[in-house]
Amino acid sequence: LPDDAAQIPVRVRPEIAALPAYQQGKQAGADAFKLSSNENPFDPLPGVLEAVHAATALNRYPDATAGRLRERLAERFGVEQSSVHVGAGSVSILTQLVLATSGPGDEVIFAWRSFEAYPWLAIVAGATPVQVPLTDDARHDLPAMAAAVTPRTRAIIVCSPNNPTGPIVTQAEFDAFLALVPRDVLVILDEAYAEFITDPDAVDGLRVLGTQGHPNVVALRTFSKAFGLAGLRVGYAIGHPRILDAARSTSIPLSVTAQAEVAALASLDAEDALLERVRTIAARRDALAAALRETGWRVPDAQGNFVWLPGGAETMQIAAAFDAAGLIVRPFAGEGLRISVGEEDSVEKVLSIAASVVKDLP
Numbered sequence: 001l002p003d004d005a006a007q008i009p010v011r012v013r014p015e016i017a018a019l020p021a022y023q024q025g026k027q028a029g030a031d032a033f034k035l036s037s038n039e040n041p042f043d044p045l046p047g048v049l050e051a052v053h054a055a056t057a058l059n060r061y062p063d064a065t066a067g068r069l070r071e072r073l074a075e076r077f078g079v080e081q082s083s084v085h086v087g088a089g090s091v092s093i094l095t096q097l098v099l100a101t102s103g104p105g106d107e108v109i110f111a112w113r114s115f116e117a118y119p120w121l122a123i124v125a126g127a128t129p130v131q132v133p134l135t136d137d138a139r140h141d142l143p144a145m146a147a148a149v150t151p152r153t154r155a156i157i158v159c160s161p162n163n164p165t166g167p168i169v170t171q172a173e174f175d176a177f178l179a180l181v182p183r184d185v186l187v188i189l190d191e192a193y194a195e196f197i198t199d200p201d202a203v204d205g206l207r208v209l210g211t212q213g214h215p216n217v218v219a220l221r222t223f224s225k226a227f228g229l230a231g232l233r234v235g236y237a238i239g240h241p242r243i244l245d246a247a248r249s250t251s252i253p254l255s256v257t258a259q260a261e262v263a264a265l266a267s268l269d270a271e272d273a274l275l276e277r278v279r280t281i282a283a284r285r286d287a288l289a290a291a292l293r294e295t296g297w298r299v300p301d302a303q304g305n306f307v308w309l310p311g312g313a314e315t316m317q318i319a320a321a322f323d324a325a326g327l328i329v330r331p332f333a334g335e336g337l338r339i340s341v342g343e344e345d346s347v348e349k350v351l352s353i354a355a356s357v358v359k360d361l362p
């Protein structure tokens with residue numbers, strides 16, 4: 001096939017042609033631990049697998065609005081069903097929310113470094129990404145984010161706990177931030193890792209929505225992380241029906257499969273058992289972060305299912321050392337490495353490599 005742009009007359013939007021390809025966390029070989037995508041290391045529960053196997057009507061389209069799951073989530077969180085929206089992973093709902101609010105000339109504000117999809121989906125919408133640096137301790141700088149609002153700002157994404165650095169936003173910080181943000185700007189609170197939080201001061205999107213009536217806030221959660229369904233793609237948003245209806249209007253119809261919906265329902269049935277696993281992962285995370293700090297690493301507060309090693313200029317060499325030891329981690333060149341809290345046996349290995357490479361840091 002010709003690879004010369006002159007021979008391919010189809011015009012791709014220049015901002016799309018300039019986008020780098022999505023970098024998926026590497027797949028691990030048989031004897032390696034994959035700690036690069038913040039996945040849940042536990043196998044699916046038998047009841048969840050059975051529900052997926054029982055959903056056999058593959059010749060039929062799924063329910064376009066995932067009505068049973070929305071009803072169940074509405075009950076679970078004490079909101080109206082119209083305040084719940086389900087999507088094929090929370091990243092698809094994020095995309096819908098940005099498409100619904102932000103177009104060419106509009107600005108989408110988020111912290112940086114944060115989830116790599118944020119600049120990508122702003123650009124896909126034709127909007128301008130506005131990145132506000134994290135503080136020195138790798139937290140959101142919410143006053144600076146509020147100060148970055150202009151008349152062109154249409155959406156702000158707040159990620160708590162922040163992927164990839166780990167810290168939460170506190171409820172008090174978030175309340176103060178909301179008081180500064182114009183009410184016609186959508187605030188997306190991305191809580192993909194909410195269930196792993198152990199800090200009682202963390203913002204809780206549902207509390208914000210429930211008690212203070214901020215119609216411009218949408219909370220975003222997922223079954224991918226704590227509930228271990230990353231492969232099935234199902235996430236949800238809770239917020240004002242008018243905003244969720246607008247998001248739904250931009251969505252690819254029928255993208256939540258029947259299997260994803262029943263697996264999510266079965267996971268809610270098994271919520272206690274799944275949250276017990278979450279507690280195990282959170283305890284493993286706390287032990288890992290504490291041990292890393294003892295070896296000299298400046299690990300920021302870790303409230304998700306991952307820890308952040310600030311590797312600076314040495315990041316890629318450090319990642320290579322992990323790789324050579326059979327530990328697939330997620331490096332961000334020049335900044336640091338994100339390591340998911342995985343299988344029990346991976347923790348000692350992570351610690352031993354981290355302890356050996358820290359000695360070579362300047």
Ligand code: PMP
Pocket residue numbers: 037038088089090091092115159163190192221222223224230233234235
């Ligand atoms: N938000 C954040 C902060 C994430 O880290 C991720 C996954 N890496 C997502 C959203 C998307 O998760 P999913 O689409 O699997 O629900």
